[in-house]
Amino acid sequence: MKNSKLKNSLTALVLLFTIAGFAQDKSSNIVSLDEFYSKIKSQKNPQIIDARGADEFALNHINGAVNFNLQSENYGKYVAALDKSKPVFIYSIGAGRSVALEKELLKNGFAAAYSLEGGIANWIGNGKPFYTNSKSKLSLTEYNKIVAENNSVLVDIGSKYCGACKKVKPILETIKAQYGEKLKIVEIELEDSPQIIADLKNINIFPTLILYQKGEIIFKKEGINNLKNEVDVALN
Template identity: 70%
Template sequence: MQNKILKNSITTFLLLFTILGFSQEKSANVLLDAFYSKIKSQKNPQIIDARGPDEFALNHIEGALNFNLKSENYEKAVSALNTSQPVFIYSIAAYRSGLLANDLLKKGFSEVYILEGGIAAWIGGGKPFYTNLKSKLTLPEYKKILVDNEYVLVDIGSKYCATCKTVKPILEDLRTQYGEKLKIVQIELEESPQVIADLKTVKVFPTLILYQKGKIVFKKDGLGDLKNDVDVVLALK
């Protein structure tokens, strides 16, 4: 009797494990090149920008639809999609994309892919995008700043990025501490998308790059301990 119960328990566990494993396989965070390749393999790719309408209006992947769980027309927008075809989702980070992906899986969608790094990775990787903005900063102007200043700290982000906002007071402290010794340049997606695309080095927001005489000293994908990292470099000079 005990053996039978044990056997049934193992069978149930294996079945549950298989079901859970299968569910997880249907949704995946993928890097830019894989995300792009999967989109290009589809005749009519279902791309969803899970950011807010204000963000979408400024820039987005061409052909993308714009909605998320908070959208008024959410159910109608979802019903217009084909559940048997892959869905490609992006936002700024993974939060809104993840929530949307989970709900779509519950609604029976067969494949859902989330872009690792979101719109930052797409534009920062030089992929084609729509924008109604003319960049305030151009690549030649960017390069001139690097030539004209010994130390340049570049902060690349978005005003809609929560983590990016935590960088601002740190930059002010560094500006006060180092004065003219450290040139600080802040580049936002909403102001200069093309220079972010031209750099082809941004994978996430925020991206922080410290240059010395035009050469990269360090590049940080995310905030990390920015103040300490800058101090270590500049305090030795």
């Protein structure tokens, strides 16, 4: 009887440690924009990593960032150039590649690594300084004019490199077919118009959808869940 109780206790203990280990493995240091920015500003020479692809990085990135991810050809060389004793600040288009890289660095002895919540969308979309090699196709003045001159305006803000953003397109086509000229649809991509996204200073993630009526925001939503239904409710 005692042996049976001991066996059950050991089994429960092993299960507890297994669950704890799994939970720890799943955790990550995803931090808010304010915390991410504050930590970077506290460092004399911050180690900032853009974990997106090279083509994405070439178009826009956080000032001072270097570009590599787990799939980079010279991954080991890039990691070796970092100081393990200092924090590393990582971002991507959202949080996928940045979290994967963050976990890998922590597993390999880095003192601290942080992933930016909302990625580059959050950084640029809230007006933080960034590099871009392109001029925005749409200015804030032009944006405000569109909103003012049209009764109903649906704005889609995203990136061609964002998987979730691609899923918005067919929904917009359905909405466009239904409402025609009654609804002005404006599509803004980071790669074409980074400055207008920065000037709006209220974009935290891609995709973000904003519906205006008579110049007023009816709703602002992050992601595409119930988008069609919410547009229908607002316009009917």
